[in-house]
Structures are given as structure tokens and as C-alpha cells.
Amino acid sequence: MSAGFNGRGIWAIYKFEMARFKRTLVQSLVTPVITTSLYFVVFGSAIGSRITEVGGVSYGAFIVPGLIMLTLFTESLSNASFGIYFPKFTGTIYELLSAPVSSAEIMLGYVGAAATKSVLLGLVILATAALFVPLHVLHPLxxxxxxxxxxxxFSLFGFIIGIWARSFEQLQFIPMLIITPLTFLGGAFYSINMLPDVWRTVTLFNPVVYLISGFRWSFYGTADVQVGISTTLSLAFTAICLVSIAWIFRTGYRLKN
Amino acid sequence: MTSAPALEISGLGKTYAGGLQALRDVSLRIDSGEIFALLGPNGAGKTTLINIVCGIVTGTAGTVTAGGHDIVRESRAARRLIGLVPQELHTDAFESVWATVNFSRELFGLRPDTAVVEKLLRTLSLWEKRKDRIMTLSGGMKRRVMIAKALAHEPKILFLDEPTAGVDVELRRDMWQLVRGLRAQGVTIILTTHYIDEAEEMADRVGVINKGELILVEEKHTLMRKLGRRELTVQLQQSLSILPASLAGVPGLTLQASGAQLRYVFESHDENTDIPDLLQKLAASNIGYKDLHTGQSSLEDIFVDLVHRPVESRQ
Structure with a gap:
């Protein structure tokens, strides 16, 4: 795309995606609230009565960052992948490809909306969690x-999945079969320090561990891995996604031709 | 100083990854305000050509400029000039008509303008449906929505890819009226159609594409004059079993309808037809006739002839 900036085009895509969110507002907000409540009942109450504290934090409070991350992962992936996959599926992608909007602008519109929805949901879950356990965020920024x-x-990653997917089955494949297991095995409900050494070492190859650990550190000041490593890996993941998306739009992979 | 053509295509080619050559060395110039009809059988490359110009498909050879702007190097400027109504009914389902048309306008970088969108929806008989979800509309109404979306950013060049495929007579008539109205405003229109009478009715020039090659571009009337044929049908008073010897040698003359009529075919551009001579021969042979009828081959006849004729004989 030639030089220039189509801010109005980005805004149009963003508004379009947020309108979709509004149309399914009840489903979008109520579902995660109920799910989070269930997690608190099952993990917080049932297991929490046996594991009272992890790293000096009550078990109920300990799982809050993991629960928020779990929703962030799944909702970001789902919103962004569906957002770009649906125009491909219905054929309305022609309008995006023929409009004077660059690949970066299209990405900003879709990823911006998906990330906005996820952050809103994360905050809703945080508020829901506060109803069950006393929360204190040590490093709010x-x-x-x-x-x-x-x-x-994860919205960037979801955007890539949405472009890659050729069917609804493929759209669900990575979130269901890779991300959800990695999240459950990534310390969402336990500290990896509770694992035997061998499994702890294996777990360190799971990138989700670093995200959950960093996020938990911002709440309680304790982490399974150093916060600097978590931040670096997160930024590296951002860079990998951006490079991949740039390549997709440059080559037209699964969009053109 | 001459202004840039609305569209200039030079040596355009498209070979898909699987090896299929969809377009071969297509060159074409379309002037501002022109209505150009691109004809060709299914799979000829019409939609590929349109999709490359609009940025939906990447060409593998050649260049295209729209309003003087290269579609790759100056893609923003080029795309702002172009509106596209694709062949398939690609619409959102849950959006309202009003929202989707406004979305299209803003996507092209223009500020919302309720007056422009209202005028557009009224012109396309969509105003009463503006609050309806697109999924509730009929196929014809969805087609109108797609036209409204393509016109929402007030393009200078409009591509209509099979605009009247599967639409009712009323919409077809409205579409023709709309096209004429747009042309009056200086909009260049490039349409592909399977209804060749549509091209005959609307187009200033006609291009014929077959197997990825642009085999002919001609002003419509010139094309019909050069390649068309005329025919004379003579209804006989009494049927003949065979052509009499005096008529057997006349080129293009055949006996038809179980001997009840004679059909004489000759080239449209042939000034010196043998009609008077033929009529004299009929009189000399005591063959009476009760009616005469002359006709001209349609663009459809010419088109069918062109795409089925061997390449070397098209000139």
C-alpha cells in the first residue's frame, strides 16, 4: 500500500467489530462471569479448602491472575480469528482488499477491537473475582x-489463525488443542514450583508459564520465573506475530490469489 | 495536454500457483466517462482482470493505472477512484443497510455524510429498508445494497461484474437507468455480463476476452458493422422441394422451413449485395413470394462466432 494513513478506515473496521460485540453483549459478558464463578466454586472452594496458601497467597486469590489470563487467551484468539475469518467465509473480504486501507491498518482495526473486548472481559472477571476473594494488586501499572x-x-495470534484457517474446524483447532492445554499446564491453577523437578523443567518450555507468572507477579510480587523474562518473551511474541502478519499481507497468503 | 485515461492496462498477466494462466498479456485503455462491456465465456478471465485492477488478486505481469495512478505504487489514490460490485452476493448478515453502506464509505477514508448516503439509498429504492438487517432482504435487494456500498465513496470508475445475473426485470431496468445516470455524471463504467443484449444496449465499446486473452476491442457499432451479418428471408407462395438451378449457385442462399422460405445471408459491411439480382432471378423462375424480411445479426451472434472461431480467422 502506498504512503498515507487511513485512520477513518481503521475506525470503520473497529466500530464494525465492536458492533458485533454489542450484538452479543449478554453472551460475551455473562458467559465468562459464570465460568469464572464456576472456577471459584470448583477450584477455589473445593481444592482451596485443602491448599490454603501458595507462596503466601490464599489459593482463591492465587488463581485469579490465571483465570483472567485463561479468558484473555481464549477470548482474544476467538474474537480476532473470527473477526477476520468471517469476511473470508462470507466473501465480504473483497471490500477490505479493494479499499485504500493498508495491511497494518486492517490489522489495527481488527486486533484493536479484539484486544479491547478482551481487556473489558478481563476487567469484568477481575471484578467478579473480587466478589469471591479479597484482592490486592501490588503493581497496578x-x-x-x-x-x-x-x-x-493473542489477538494478533488469533488474527493469524483467522487468516490461516480454511474452515471453522481449523479455526477452533489451535485454541482448543494447543492454547487451552498449554494454559492449564502453564500454572494457571498452581505454582510450577509445586511440580517435581523434571516436570518443572518441561513446563518451562511452555510459553504460557511466563505470561501467567508475570501477570501474577503484578498482583502479589511473587513469580515462578523472573518478571523481566516474562516481559521479554511477551514482547518477542508480539514481534513474531507482527512479522508474520506483515509477511501474510505482502504475499497475500490465503487472502489473495 | 490530454488527461489520463480512466484505466490503462499494459501487458497484464496472471498465472496462478498451480500453473493456470488466467490472463495473458492483456492491454486495454478505457477513457473517462466510457461504458465498456467486457464479454467472455465462463472462466475466460473477466473476473480475474477486475480483481487485479481492484487489488483483490495480485497480477504476475504488467501494469495497471487508474486515473493515472499505478494500482501498486499508488494504490491508495487508485483505489479511492474505484468502486466494485462483485458477481457474488457477498454481504454482511447482521448489519443494517444504513450501517453497512456507511461502513463502506468510511472504509474508503471519507467522513460520514448522511445526505450522500440517503440520496444513494433513495436512488436504489433502499431508503425504506435502511433499518433492516441485510439477512432479511431478498436477493434483488441485497444486490442493490452491494451497488450502494460500491457507490458510497463516490467512485470515478465503477466495475459491475455480472450486475444483472439472476435479478428481476425491474431491477435490471433500474440498473440500466442507474448506469446511464452515473455516466452522465462522468463515471466510467466497466461491466461484464452474460446478457449480451445488455452490452448491446449500454456499452460504447466492447471487449471480448477468451481463455485469458483479449481477442477484440471495438466500438460497438463498428463491431456490429464489421463483423455482423445481415439476412434476407423470403416467404414463398409455394414451397419448393429443391433450389432451382438458376438459384443454386447464389452464395449464402439456402432453402428453409420445409421449402417454404429462402434465407439469404450476407456481410453487413458489404455495400453491393445481390438482393435485386436475387429478386430478378426469383421472378424469372416464376417463384412467387408473399413476404420479405431483413434482419441483422446481434452482438450475441458475433460474440458466439468470435469465441468459437479459430484464432487465425478472427482478423
Whole structure:
């Protein structure tokens, strides 16, 4: 795309996506609230009565950052992948490809809207969690930063999945079969320090560990891995996604031709 | 100093990854305010050509400029000039008509303008449906929505890819009226159609594309004069079993309808037809006739002839 900037085009895509969110507002907000409440009942109450504290934090409070991350991952992936996949599926992608909007602008519109929805949901879950356990956020700016960075990262990743997918089955494949298991095995409901050494080492290859650990550190000041490593890896993930998207639009991979 | 053509295509080619050559060395110039009809059988490359110009497909050879702007190097400027109504009914389902048309306008970088959108929706008989979700509209109404979306950013060049495929007579008539109105405003229109009478009715020039090659571009009337044929049909008073010897040698003359009529075919551009001579021969042979009828081959006849004729005989 030639030089220039089509801010109005970005805004149009953003508004279009947010309108979709509004149309399904009840489903979008109520579902995660109920799910989070269930997690608190199952993990917080049932297991929490046996594991009273992890790293000096009550078990109920300990799982809050992991629960928020779990929703951020799934909602960001789902919103962004569906957002770009649906125009491909219905054929309305022709309008985006023929409009004077650059690949970066299209990405900003879709990823911006998906990340916005995820951050809103993250905050709703945080508020829901506060009904169950007393919460104290030690580093609120870091918490906001991790929240935003994770929402953006997984929205970028979801955007790539949406372009890659050729069917609804493929659209669900990575979130269901890769991300959800990695999240559950990434310390969302436990500290990896509770694992035997061998499994702890294996777990360190799971990138989700670093995201959850960093986010939990912003709440309680304790982490399974150093916060600097978490931040670096998150930013590296952002860079990988951006490079991949730039390549997709330059080559037209699964969009053109 | 001459102004830039609305569209200039030079040596355009498209070969897909699988090896299919969809377009071969297509060159074409379309002037501002022109209505150009691109004809060709299914799979000829019409939609590929349109999609490359609009930025939906990447060409593998050649260049295209729209209003003097290269569609790759100056894509923003080029795309702002172009509106596209694709062949398939690609619409959102849950958006309202009003929202989707405004979305299209803003996507092209223009500020919302309720007056422009209202005028557009009224012109396309969509105003009463503006609050309706697109999924509730009929196929014809969805087609109108797609036209409204393509015109929302007030393009100078409009591509209509099979605009009247599967639409009712009323919409077809409205579409023709709309096209004429747009042309009066100086909009250049490039349409592909399977209804060749549509091209005959609307177009200033006609291009014929077949197997990825642009095999002919001609002013419509010139094309019909050069390549068309005329025919004379003579209704006989009494049927003949065979052509009499005096008529057997006349080129283009055949006996038809179980001997009840004679059909004489000759080239449109042939000034010296043998009609008077033929009529004299009929009189000399005591063959009476009760009616005469002359006709001209349609653009459809010419088109069918062109795409089925061997390449070397098209000149």
C-alpha cells in the first residue's frame, strides 16, 4: 500500500467489530462471569479448602491472575480469528482488499477491537473475582501493561489463525488443542514450583508459564520465573506475530490469489 | 495536454500457483466517462482482470493505472477512484443497510455524510429498508445494497461484474437507468455480463476476452458493422422441394422451413449485395413470394462466432 494513513478506515473496521460485540453483549459478558464463578466454586472452594496458601497467597486469590489470563487467551484468539475469518467465509473480504486501507491498518482495526473486548472481559472477571476473594494488586501499572500486552498478543495470534484457517474446524483447532492445554499446564491453577523437578523443567518450555507468572507477579510480587523474562518473551511474541502478519499481507497468503 | 485515461492496462498477466494462466498479456485503455462491456465465456478471465485492477488478486505481469495512478505504487489514490460490485452476493448478515453502506464509505477514508448516503439509498429504492438487517432482504435487494456500498465513496470508475445475473426485470431496468445516470455524471463504467443484449444496449465499446486473452476491442457499432451479418428471408407462395438451378449457385442462399422460405445471408459491411439480382432471378423462375424480411445479426451472434472461431480467422 502506498504512503498515507487511513485512520477513518481503521475506525470503520473497529466500530464494525465492536458492533458485533454489542450484538452479543449478554453472551460475551455473562458467559465468562459464570465460568469464572464456576472456577471459584470448583477450584477455589473445593481444592482451596485443602491448599490454603501458595507462596503466601490464599489459593482463591492465587488463581485469579490465571483465570483472567485463561479468558484473555481464549477470548482474544476467538474474537480476532473470527473477526477476520468471517469476511473470508462470507466473501465480504473483497471490500477490505479493494479499499485504500493498508495491511497494518486492517490489522489495527481488527486486533484493536479484539484486544479491547478482551481487556473489558478481563476487567469484568477481575471484578467478579473480587466478589469471591479479597484482592490486592501490588503493581497496578504492570498489571494493566500485562493485561494489554497479552490481549494484543493473542489477538494478533488469533488474527493469524483467522487468516490461516480454511474452515471453522481449523479455526477452533489451535485454541482448543494447543492454547487451552498449554494454559492449564502453564500454572494457571498452581505454582510450577509445586511440580517435581523434571516436570518443572518441561513446563518451562511452555510459553504460557511466563505470561501467567508475570501477570501474577503484578498482583502479589511473587513469580515462578523472573518478571523481566516474562516481559521479554511477551514482547518477542508480539514481534513474531507482527512479522508474520506483515509477511501474510505482502504475499497475500490465503487472502489473495 | 490530454488527461489520463480512466484505466490503462499494459501487458497484464496472471498465472496462478498451480500453473493456470488466467490472463495473458492483456492491454486495454478505457477513457473517462466510457461504458465498456467486457464479454467472455465462463472462466475466460473477466473476473480475474477486475480483481487485479481492484487489488483483490495480485497480477504476475504488467501494469495497471487508474486515473493515472499505478494500482501498486499508488494504490491508495487508485483505489479511492474505484468502486466494485462483485458477481457474488457477498454481504454482511447482521448489519443494517444504513450501517453497512456507511461502513463502506468510511472504509474508503471519507467522513460520514448522511445526505450522500440517503440520496444513494433513495436512488436504489433502499431508503425504506435502511433499518433492516441485510439477512432479511431478498436477493434483488441485497444486490442493490452491494451497488450502494460500491457507490458510497463516490467512485470515478465503477466495475459491475455480472450486475444483472439472476435479478428481476425491474431491477435490471433500474440498473440500466442507474448506469446511464452515473455516466452522465462522468463515471466510467466497466461491466461484464452474460446478457449480451445488455452490452448491446449500454456499452460504447466492447471487449471480448477468451481463455485469458483479449481477442477484440471495438466500438460497438463498428463491431456490429464489421463483423455482423445481415439476412434476407423470403416467404414463398409455394414451397419448393429443391433450389432451382438458376438459384443454386447464389452464395449464402439456402432453402428453409420445409421449402417454404429462402434465407439469404450476407456481410453487413458489404455495400453491393445481390438482393435485386436475387429478386430478378426469383421472378424469372416464376417463384412467387408473399413476404420479405431483413434482419441483422446481434452482438450475441458475433460474440458466439468470435469465441468459437479459430484464432487465425478472427482478423
Amino acid at each position: 504492570w498489571m494493566a501493561g500485562f493485561l494489554l500486552l497479552t490481549a494484543v498478543n
